[in-house]
Amino acid sequence: MRPIGVIHSPFSDASQTPIQASTSEAIGQVEIYPEFSDGLQDVDGFSHLHLLYVFHCSGDYALRVKPFMDDQLRGLFATRHPCRPNPIGLSVVRLIERRSNVLEVEGVDMLDGSPLLDIKPYVPDFDIREALNTGWYATRSIQGSQK
Numbered sequence: 277m278r279p280i281g282v283i284h285s286p287f288s289d290a291s292q293t294p295i296q297a298s299t300s301e302a303i304g305q306v307e308i309y310p311e312f313s314d315g316l317q318d319v320d321g322f323s324h325l326h327l328l329y330v331f332h333c334s335g336d337y338a339l340r341v342k343p344f345m346d347d348q349l350r351g352l353f354a355t356r357h358p359c360r361p362n363p364i365g366l367s368v369v370r371l372i373e374r375r376s377n378v379l380e381v382e383g384v385d386m387l388d389g390s391p392l393l394d395i396k397p398y399v400p401d402f403d404i405r406e407a408l409n410t411g412w413y414a415t416r417s418i419q420g421s422q423k
Protein backbone atom coordinates (compact mmCIF):
# COMPACT_ATOMS: atom_id res chain seq x y z
CA MET A 277 0.00 0.00 0.00
CA ARG A 278 1.02 3.60 -0.51
CA PRO A 279 -0.51 6.77 0.89
CA ILE A 280 -2.92 8.64 -1.35
CA GLY A 281 -2.61 11.79 0.74
CA VAL A 282 -2.08 13.18 4.20
CA ILE A 283 -4.42 14.31 6.97
CA HIS A 284 -3.82 17.71 8.52
CA SER A 285 -5.28 17.96 12.02
CA PRO A 286 -4.90 20.37 14.96
CA PHE A 287 -3.35 17.61 17.07
CA SER A 288 0.37 17.03 17.50
CA ASP A 289 0.18 15.38 20.94
CA ALA A 290 -1.52 11.99 21.18
CA SER A 291 -2.58 12.65 24.78
CA GLN A 292 -4.53 15.73 23.64
CA THR A 293 -6.20 14.05 20.68
CA PRO A 294 -9.87 13.02 20.84
CA ILE A 295 -10.41 9.32 21.44
CA GLN A 296 -12.99 8.88 18.72
CA ALA A 297 -14.23 10.77 15.69
CA SER A 298 -17.83 10.49 16.92
CA THR A 299 -17.02 12.70 19.92
CA SER A 300 -14.71 15.12 18.10
CA GLU A 301 -15.74 18.49 16.75
CA ALA A 302 -12.24 19.26 15.54
CA ILE A 303 -11.75 20.38 11.96
CA GLY A 304 -9.09 18.91 9.70
CA GLN A 305 -8.02 18.95 6.07
CA VAL A 306 -7.62 15.79 4.07
CA GLU A 307 -5.13 16.51 1.29
CA ILE A 308 -5.18 14.12 -1.64
CA TYR A 309 -2.03 13.89 -3.73
CA PRO A 310 -2.51 15.24 -7.27
CA GLU A 311 -2.15 11.85 -8.95
CA PHE A 312 -5.22 10.60 -7.05
CA SER A 313 -7.37 13.73 -7.10
CA ASP A 314 -9.48 12.65 -10.09
CA GLY A 315 -10.88 9.95 -7.81
CA LEU A 316 -12.52 12.65 -5.70
CA GLN A 317 -15.23 13.20 -8.28
CA ASP A 318 -18.67 12.65 -6.66
CA VAL A 319 -17.20 12.46 -3.14
CA ASP A 320 -18.82 15.80 -2.27
CA GLY A 321 -22.25 14.18 -2.64
CA PHE A 322 -21.69 12.38 0.65
CA SER A 323 -22.06 14.01 4.04
CA HIS A 324 -19.77 11.54 5.81
CA LEU A 325 -16.68 9.62 4.78
CA HIS A 326 -14.63 6.76 6.15
CA LEU A 327 -10.97 7.66 6.37
CA LEU A 328 -8.41 4.86 6.57
CA TYR A 329 -4.97 6.01 7.61
CA VAL A 330 -1.74 5.02 9.28
CA PHE A 331 -1.15 5.54 13.00
CA HIS A 332 2.29 6.73 11.99
CA CYS A 333 3.41 7.66 15.52
CA SER A 334 2.27 4.49 17.25
CA GLY A 335 4.76 2.34 19.08
CA ASP A 336 5.15 -1.37 19.58
CA TYR A 337 1.96 -3.31 19.98
CA ALA A 338 0.87 -5.72 22.68
CA LEU A 339 -1.85 -8.32 22.21
CA ARG A 340 -3.43 -7.33 25.54
CA VAL A 341 -4.00 -3.63 26.11
CA LYS A 342 -5.93 -1.32 28.36
CA PRO A 343 -8.43 0.53 26.15
CA PHE A 344 -8.66 4.29 26.57
CA MET A 345 -12.00 3.89 28.36
CA ASP A 346 -11.31 0.91 30.58
CA ASP A 347 -8.83 -0.13 33.23
CA GLN A 348 -8.67 -3.83 32.46
CA LEU A 349 -6.53 -5.60 29.92
CA ARG A 350 -8.47 -6.55 26.81
CA GLY A 351 -7.55 -8.36 23.63
CA LEU A 352 -6.06 -5.88 21.19
CA PHE A 353 -8.52 -6.81 18.45
CA ALA A 354 -11.42 -6.05 20.78
CA THR A 355 -10.19 -2.46 21.01
CA ARG A 356 -9.45 0.60 18.84
CA HIS A 357 -5.97 0.98 20.33
CA PRO A 358 -3.56 2.72 17.92
CA CYS A 359 -0.62 0.34 18.52
CA ARG A 360 -1.39 -2.63 16.28
CA PRO A 361 0.54 -5.08 14.08
CA ASN A 362 -0.79 -3.13 11.11
CA PRO A 363 -1.35 0.35 12.59
CA ILE A 364 -4.40 1.33 10.56
CA GLY A 365 -6.90 3.89 11.84
CA LEU A 366 -10.53 4.14 10.79
CA SER A 367 -12.57 7.30 11.38
CA VAL A 368 -15.94 8.45 10.10
CA VAL A 369 -15.79 12.21 9.55
CA ARG A 370 -18.29 14.79 8.30
CA LEU A 371 -17.44 16.39 4.98
CA ILE A 372 -17.77 20.17 5.22
CA GLU A 373 -16.53 21.04 1.75
CA ARG A 374 -14.22 20.02 -1.03
CA ARG A 375 -11.72 22.54 -2.37
CA SER A 376 -9.99 20.93 -5.33
CA ASN A 377 -7.83 18.18 -3.83
CA VAL A 378 -8.51 19.14 -0.21
CA LEU A 379 -11.46 17.93 1.83
CA GLU A 380 -12.38 20.00 4.87
CA VAL A 381 -13.81 17.62 7.46
CA GLU A 382 -15.18 17.69 10.99
CA GLY A 383 -14.54 15.02 13.62
CA VAL A 384 -10.84 14.34 13.32
CA ASP A 385 -9.29 12.10 15.96
CA MET A 386 -5.91 11.49 14.36
CA LEU A 387 -2.55 13.18 14.69
CA ASP A 388 -1.40 15.79 12.23
CA GLY A 389 0.46 14.23 9.33
CA SER A 390 -1.26 10.85 9.45
CA PRO A 391 -0.74 9.22 6.03
CA LEU A 392 -4.06 8.62 4.29
CA LEU A 393 -4.56 5.14 2.79
CA ASP A 394 -8.11 5.35 1.49
CA ILE A 395 -11.43 7.19 1.51
CA LYS A 396 -14.80 5.46 1.26
CA PRO A 397 -18.27 6.99 1.35
CA TYR A 398 -20.26 6.43 4.52
CA VAL A 399 -23.56 4.89 3.42
CA PRO A 400 -26.04 4.06 6.20
CA ASP A 401 -27.47 1.14 4.20
CA PHE A 402 -24.00 -0.41 4.09
CA ASP A 403 -22.59 0.72 7.37
CA ILE A 404 -25.26 0.78 10.06
CA ARG A 405 -26.01 -2.41 11.94
CA GLU A 406 -28.03 -2.95 15.07
CA ALA A 407 -25.28 -3.89 17.49
CA LEU A 408 -26.68 -6.39 19.97
CA ASN A 409 -23.53 -6.61 22.05
CA THR A 410 -20.74 -4.14 22.63
CA GLY A 411 -18.56 -6.29 24.87
CA TRP A 412 -16.41 -4.60 27.50
CA TYR A 413 -17.47 -1.17 26.23
CA ALA A 414 -20.98 -1.68 27.66
CA THR A 415 -19.56 -2.16 31.17
CA ARG A 416 -16.48 0.05 30.83
CA SER A 417 -15.03 1.69 33.88
CA ILE A 418 -14.64 5.12 32.28
CA GLN A 419 -17.87 6.69 31.09
CA GLY A 420 -18.19 9.43 28.53
CA SER A 421 -15.28 10.53 26.40
CA GLN A 422 -11.95 11.88 27.50
CA LYS A 423 -9.90 14.70 26.00
Ligand SMILES: C[S@@+](CC[C@H](N)C(=O)[O-])C[C@H]1O[C@@H](n2cnc3c(N)ncnc32)[C@H](O)[C@@H]1O
Nearest residue numbers: 290293294331332333334356358365366386387
Ligand atom coordinates in the same frame (compact mmCIF):
# COMPACT_ATOMS: atom_id res chain seq x y z
C1 LIG B 1 -8.41 5.28 20.00
S1 LIG B 1 -7.74 5.80 18.43
C2 LIG B 1 -9.20 5.77 17.45
C3 LIG B 1 -8.87 6.14 16.04
C4 LIG B 1 -9.90 5.68 15.02
N1 LIG B 1 -11.19 6.34 15.19
C5 LIG B 1 -10.06 4.17 15.06
O1 LIG B 1 -11.00 3.69 15.69
O2 LIG B 1 -9.25 3.48 14.44
C6 LIG B 1 -7.50 7.53 18.64
C7 LIG B 1 -6.25 7.81 19.39
O3 LIG B 1 -5.14 7.29 18.68
C8 LIG B 1 -4.00 8.13 18.84
N2 LIG B 1 -3.56 8.51 17.50
C9 LIG B 1 -4.26 9.20 16.57
N3 LIG B 1 -3.55 9.35 15.44
C10 LIG B 1 -2.37 8.73 15.65
C11 LIG B 1 -1.20 8.54 14.84
N4 LIG B 1 -1.12 9.01 13.62
N5 LIG B 1 -0.17 7.85 15.39
C12 LIG B 1 -0.25 7.36 16.65
N6 LIG B 1 -1.32 7.52 17.47
C13 LIG B 1 -2.38 8.20 16.97
C14 LIG B 1 -4.44 9.31 19.69
O4 LIG B 1 -4.07 9.04 21.04
C15 LIG B 1 -5.96 9.28 19.57
O5 LIG B 1 -6.59 9.79 20.74
